[in-house]
Amino acid sequence: MAPTLALLLLCQVALYTTVTSKKVCGRPPVPDGIDVSTLKRVYEVGEEVTLTCEQGYLPSAAATHRITCTAAAEWTPSNLACSPKMCPIPRALQPLAMGRTEAPFKSVLNYTCDDGYVIQGANESRCLHDGTWSHPPPLCKAVNCPLPKAPTDGQIVHDKPVTGTTTMYGQGWTYECNRPKAPSYERGSCMADGTVTEPPVCREVSCPIPTNIPNGFITFAVMRLHGYKETVKYGCNEHYALDGKAEIQCQNTGSWSAKPICRAPCTVGIKRGRIFYNGRKIWISDLKPNRVLHGEHVAFYCLNKTERCGYPVVSTCNDGTLPIPECFEEPGKVEYSLRAKTLPSEITMCVAAPPAVPSALPRPA
Structure with missing residues (x-):
């Protein structure tokens, strides 16, 4: 039995060698978009294949469509490229498409409506092989x-x-x-x-007897309980600015609407220098009284040491506080008295203010 089995195995090996020794080409490798439905798994040497694009794809211009299985069991090259057809994005949706005006074949648009609106039409549309959409954009109708x-x-x-x-x-x-x-x-x-x-x-509903506000007064009101939607009006003492609505109203909750606040004026906290206030330059000694109302702006003059020019920096009065800009340097008595024309407010103004110094960095000495 052993010699017979050995002979049988040798015959099988010889048969296999005979069948597989012939060179063939496998299925040609193709990029996306090329129709593979008609391609075979194995091709004889010399066989030709005509490549075509799938439905919904367009061939590149002047491309090689025919390829041949060579004696080396390799395919001749092809530069055929198939690009998907494009569907125009509806104009109303283009702002949501990040500036794109077309979508490729097989793209899907999903539609939803905002809360309070119901969709009328298909909530999904697909880009078809002929460059059209499967459904038109739906409408969003308000709920009744x-x-x-x-x-x-x-x-x-x-x-x-x-x-x-x-x-x-x-x-x-x-x-x-x-x-x-x-x-x-x-x-x-x-x-x-x-x-x-x-x-x-x-x-x-009734609201309690209205009370005064700091640095202000009630212009006219009977000191009694007030009914729904009755009003009381406030004013501020001299030089104080009213912040909020002057009139308050009794609400349906039995409480008053928010009272206004009387914001305090500010003092310009420098002894020497010149400021820009109310449309004109003023020496601080001429600002009499030294008072700036809440919300008003004051410009202080700073020196650009590199360019040797001056530039204004604006500060705003906020309820009694007027910040002095960090760049402002108050002159000494001698400089202020004898060399006033060299102060930042009096020299040539800069074309532009210097870039701000990051707050994390120390100010130069």
């Missing part, structure tokens, strides 16, 4: 809500005129109660889920 109900002992004032029996998402209104009652909340709207705000409760 039923008209709101008025509160008991009250009425509704709509922000915009309403016709019909519905209102659109985002539209709002104000609830009002018959005096002297106040609504538990004042605003309502058509919400994203298609519902409207429930009507508030009308109840009697």
Whole structure:
């Protein structure tokens, strides 16, 4: 049995050698976009193949389409490149496409609507092989809500005129109660889920006796409890600036709206030098009284030591505080008295202020 088995194995090896010794070409390697559906796994030497682009792709110009299996079992080269067809992006979507105006074949656009809007049409569109989209852009239609109900002992004032029996998402209104009652909340709207705000409760509300504000006064008010939407007006003492609304109102919560604040004036904190204030240059000794109102601007003059020129730096009075710019150097008595024309405010002004020094770095001595 052993010699017979050895002979059989030798025959199989010889047969295998005979079959596989012939050179052939495998399936040609091709880039994306080339149609591989008609390509075989094995080709004989001398066989030719015509390469074509898949549906939805365009061939490059003047490209070699035919390739041949050579005696070395290699394919002749081809410079065929297939690029996808492009679909024009709808103009309304181009700002969202980062400036692109086209999308390649097989691209997908997914559409969604903002809260309070429902989509009408397909929420997805694909770029087809012929350069068109499978679906047009859908529309986003605002949700409709039923008209709101008025509160008991009250009425509704709509922000915009309403016709019909519905209102659109985002539209709002104000609830009002018959005096002297106040609504538990004042605003309502058509919400994203298609519902409207429930009507508030009308109840009697009063605000406490109004009080004065620091450095200010009540212009006129009877010292009593005040009803809903009654008002009180404030003013400030001389040279103090009113910050906020002068008039406060009794709210539906039984509290007053925010009171204004009287902001203090500032003193220009230098003894020697010249400033720019109220449209003109002023020596500090001529600023009488030494007072700048809250919110007013004062320019101090600094020296650009490299260019030997002066430049203004603006500071603003903020409730009694007027910061002095770090670059400002107050002159000594002799310099101020005898060499005033050499001060930064009097020499040639710089074309531009020097670049700011980072706060982390120490100032030069």
